[in-house]
Amino acid sequence: MSTKQLIENDIDAFDKFGSITRTLFVIGGIFSFISFILFFFDTHYFYFSYLTTYMFFLTLTLGAMFIVLLQYLTTAGWSVVIRRVPEVLMRNIPLMLVLFIPIIFGMHDLYHWTHLDAVAHDHLLQIKRPWLNQVFFFIRIILYFFIWSWISKTFFKKSVLQDETGDHQLTLDLERSASYSMILFALTLTFAAVDLVMSITPHWYSTIFGVYIFAGAVLIAFSVTSLMYMYLRRKNLLKDIVTVEHYHDLGKLIYGFNIFWSYIAFCQFFLIWYASVPEETDFYLKHFEGSWTFVTILLCVGHFGIPFVFFISRWLKRHLVYHACMVLWICFMHFVDLYWIIIPNVAPDGLDIHFMDITLFIGFSCIYFAMFFKNLNKVCLIPKKDPRLSESLNFVNF
Amino acid sequence: MNEILLAEFSTPGKLLKAAEKLSNCGYTTYETYSPFPIHGMDDAMRLKHSKLGWIVLCGGATGLIAGFSLQTWVSLHYPLIISGKPFFSYQAFIPVTFELMVLFSAFSAVFGMFALNKLPQHYNPIFKSDYFRKVTSHGFFIGIDSNEKGYDRDKLRDLFATLDVKHIEVIEDDE
């Protein structure tokens, strides 16, 4: 492929997403309003439902950050043309901070350890008080968001700057800062997972939990990246730039991380199941209560089994329609995974899908992607002056 | 009596061009030889995809089923109560099932590859050429058997001459 022809009309997508941004904002507004009304019907449940959706998008944003960091850390060449979408996705960190506000109001509903009268009679929670108390919790949340916005801002800014200047030094700088950013990322993600999700069941603990959330985060981020490029393709953008070779590789990574997620999920379950220590099994017992058993089986079959069997095929990874179906399915399964972790705490007797689960998710995702397209509007669709661009353009799988 | 026309080329690129040319002329059973796999040669020779994947899939499925049923049968046939778990504890069978699946898949990958390649095959007329010995170091060869349809020694010599051939040799197979 000639490298000259790709430029201009295709990649400088300034203001191509104005209408979709507006549409998404409107739909998002409507659904958020509906959710807000539903809030008054079941306040307690609302917060859990909200946290589930929030975690879905937080993991997506952080997973996207991981993709960007990983690419610089490994000095990868093939993936340059698919870096812009994760870069813009991770720019939604400030949005995620704003959307954290409802969780602050719902602290009492979500986190049992905020009830000081209950803590006073609970030996374990008293031991955990130095960690699980509201002041320190907020300090940590601010710290996480500070680090995340710093990482996303640095990497986004320099990458966009390179579109103009073409300065190679920027790539080298980012490759250097990717190393320690990755360490910060790993630690903040782990503890955020502990704070936001694991502490809902404050007696329960699992050392692998951070890795579990991480695996899901990377999986969803790669899946959404693939979906977004397919959306751009439908809009006749980047058709000759992001080729089937890139989708094939994205498919391989999604496949690999799906197995990684399954491995981590299995290890966590298996060790707890085998040892049967009361403090730990409590978490899993909830998931075999009533119709939750069905969701557990759905996760095993749907999150692991179906993608494992179908996505192994090279042909399917390269067939964009099937690829899109499989990726959408994985996104759905990631949501089910988070739902399965969080919701049994509020609906212990069995699966009980509320209308607000759906409206919240739609509202949230519309606003999230509206912001995404709003940011995408301002930048090039590929890092057009990245020094490794030609490697990525000419990339072929073996 | 059969014979093999052996032509040597100096680089992978020239070998690839020669193979393309032969395919375009309608030759199908000729063979190229190189010290390492050459990117694009399968397409140049118009080869179909390898069937090995399907063989491995079958092997893996066999291992999976065999492993799981062995453990199930043993646990029911020779029941032991271990840490209060039921006799049929499928969770505990997953590690061994997985290992046997991988083991059987790997066996079918290796022996399937040998079978598809008809290896070991210690006799081949092409080994008679001393010149051919460098194929495993830095030689790039094309061999055409006289059974090939449209085989004509002189015509092929002329064809190869246009393709920047380095050396041509005829090997006789007296079997």
Next chain:
Amino acid sequence: MTASTSSIVQVKRPDLVVPGETFESVTEIVSRPMEMKLPSWWLITFCVAVSGVLLLKSMLAYLIWEGIGIWGLNNPVGWGYAIVNFVFWVGIGHAGTLISAILFLFRQKWRTAINRFAEAMTIFAVICAGIFPGVHIGRQWLAYWLFPIPNSMGMWPNFKSPLLWDVFAVSTYFTVSLMFWYVGLVPDLATVRDRAKSKVRQMIYGIFSLGWRGSNRHWQNYEKAYLLLAALATPLVLSVHSIVSFDFAVSQLPGWHTTIFPPYFVAGAIFSGFAMVVTLMVLARQLFNLKALVTIGHLERMNKIILLTGMLVGYAYGMEFFMAWYSGYQYETFAFINRATGPYAWAYWIMVSCNVISPQLFWFKKCRTSIPIMFIVSIFVNIGMWFERFVITVTSLHRDFLPSSWGYYSPTWVDVCTFIGSFGLFFTLFLLFLRFLPVISISEIKNVMPEADPHYGEEH
């Protein structure tokens, strides 16, 4: 670097092979150790290594004659050196599979210079590992009971036991690694066959190279098989050390039972394995003059992986401590405080300083590319990883739930000599490999040379 005006510029990737080498010279370089006159250092080290094997053999004979009592095991420490050494050696092996399979799937072409070497290490390390649980069973002559073989007593193994999973995991791992290694060797054995000057040599290498002749129809299936084996070996290598970690983690013992064990063990295994590869590669490239193929760049990349996996191990140490406190479970908390401050604190701090602190030197390019520093750090990591297994095994056991069942474990001279002897076995096999097989994968390294691209030289 200055700002560039042209929109598409390629950042130069480092050369994988020193420029100027040709296909023929690569064959020469790799074949030289097999064809040169036997060097005297080889003979000397081989004699030392073989005496190690004799030591191992006599220790094992003594063990079988006398019984496990000659080891330092006691109550409560029922698992000692044997398990530590087993996990240590299996871990060493993991680097080989990582390099040959995982880096292959990630298209890390630099792996071609070191994969053969590391895979050989895998196989020899797994052999060494297999010995320890094999002799630990007490009645060694009944070792075949480990396998599900029909017998007249109608007895079957217990498939719910992690120790039995180990039998399957380690033997599968050994078999698959051996096949993977052999498949990779076939084209290179043919190279040695075709270069052979003597009839005997030609015969022996000829038999093992199966009549390989570099035919493209063969290469097609061969490459497919290689890809599939890599795809199979990747989850396999994860599963093997995970299952090894299950030996500990399915129990209820504080210090053993923690959910991060499987990935943490895998990371540690790769960490220790890479350290061993660096240790041996630094020596081998010097002694056999392989510097054109194994460059400082290769070693630097391995050191980066050591740094990365060292951090992962550090993360796991940290998480274990955090969760031990966070759990609020007093035995859990005690187990970890006891690790850091109890009678085995010396072992714990050796582990931390070797595994977490010493690799930090690799943040600096100067250290990553300095042969003496990387050699020393890699040795430290080897020591540290041995101590990690020692800390996990012994410190978790030696203070049981009740203070009345507390004890202290020290190895006997038999324990130590068996361990030293296992190094003898490892090095004996390794020296034989260095002398009689191609140390670097000839066909694969040629494949990543720029000249191997059929379009090489067209644009210039």
